[in-house]
Amino acid sequence: MSDLNKAALVTGGTTGIGLASATALADQGYRVFVTGRSAQRLAAAVEQDPRLEAIATDVSDPAAIEALSARLKAEGVTLDVLVANAGTAETTVFGQTDVAAFDRTFDLNVRGVFFTVQTLAPLLADGASVILIGSIVSIKGMADLSVYNASKAAVRSFARSWANDLRARRIRVNTLSPGPVRTPLVQRLQGQADGSITGFEAWAAEAAPAGRIGEPQDIAAVVSFLASDAAGYVNGVELFVDGGLAQI
Template sequence: MRLALRTDVADLAQIEQLKTAILERGDRLDVIFANAGVAHNNSLGTTHEADFSRIFDSNVKGVFFTVQTLLPLLNDGGSIVLNASVASNKGMPNLSLYSASKAAVRSFARSWANDLKNQQIRVNAISPGVTRTPIMENGLKMSEEQIAQFAAYLVDAAPAGRMAHTDEIAAAVLFLASAAASYINGIELSVDGGFTQI
């Protein structure tokens, strides 16, 4: 039976409530996919502390405390997959906070792979490339015209010649979480159609 629980990972009390709900059902976890995150543009020189907090509270603090809080429920031999981003490797303009937050997530995968080796828990990061999701409109405030221009840019900029579909990202996450990836640990898997590889 599936259970969906809405949780704001920037609110540590809500993460604790999530843990309690799982415990009350008597459930354990085989996989933690720390996927929640926000993306907003920021301009160096006019960025406010609230802008910094908004991104780092979700993308860094939220990831850290989601994993830490749920870790006691994760079975030995389980898997943790963290959602990073190719933005941490590209130096894109007006995305310094987002890029830095995702670089921190990638760093967690390296450290935690070592921290959790005695429990044989694998920790990997997935770094999606440009993927058509509502974050473009809701977070980055891109217009349909801007999105179309970005899609046109990718025709030449990425060997795949297009944006990713969400199911392509999900398939890569499922692979990293599965027994098929049993000897993969601490990596960053770029699922970007080659965008950051050329």
């Protein structure tokens, strides 16, 4: 059931999981804002789904998040759903990782998530749903990804703490942790310049009981669930959406 009086914001909402989630929430009748760092990708996202409202924001920059908050407040927006999806991943070989690579990951995946939620918290409606996009690497020690793994473990920890910090306002905070998903980020991480991730797909199909790699829509469907009243008693959890890969 849709409710045109409700609003949602999806950070990193221009491609992959973010765009699929934004579209799914728009399908539910939400007024949906999406953020991203690339004006070109923001324009492409709105062209693909004209219902979306794009706001250029670099969530690794606290000042940019403050500007985002000010804009939404000026428009009188109250957020019923906040999806902290913006993030990055890159290979970091232990013993060869420099400070710049470490900072790129933690600035976006950890600091960005923290200040996104803290800064936008005053705009959240009582009873709102905050959804942090994590990863199965929060519980997996995947080689050459230690910085990324640790950043997603921090995201999961935020959900536990914020569910407690925001309990007086009945705001639910959950982490949704995908497994392998066919997205542009995964394509870049796998080094497949032509967009083909055939080898990675074969590995995911073998590793997961579901027998296939995930699609952005698989994750978006769970975003819709966590945003809904059907998940009204789901709080502080890490929900793995991975075809069973992390559970076996």
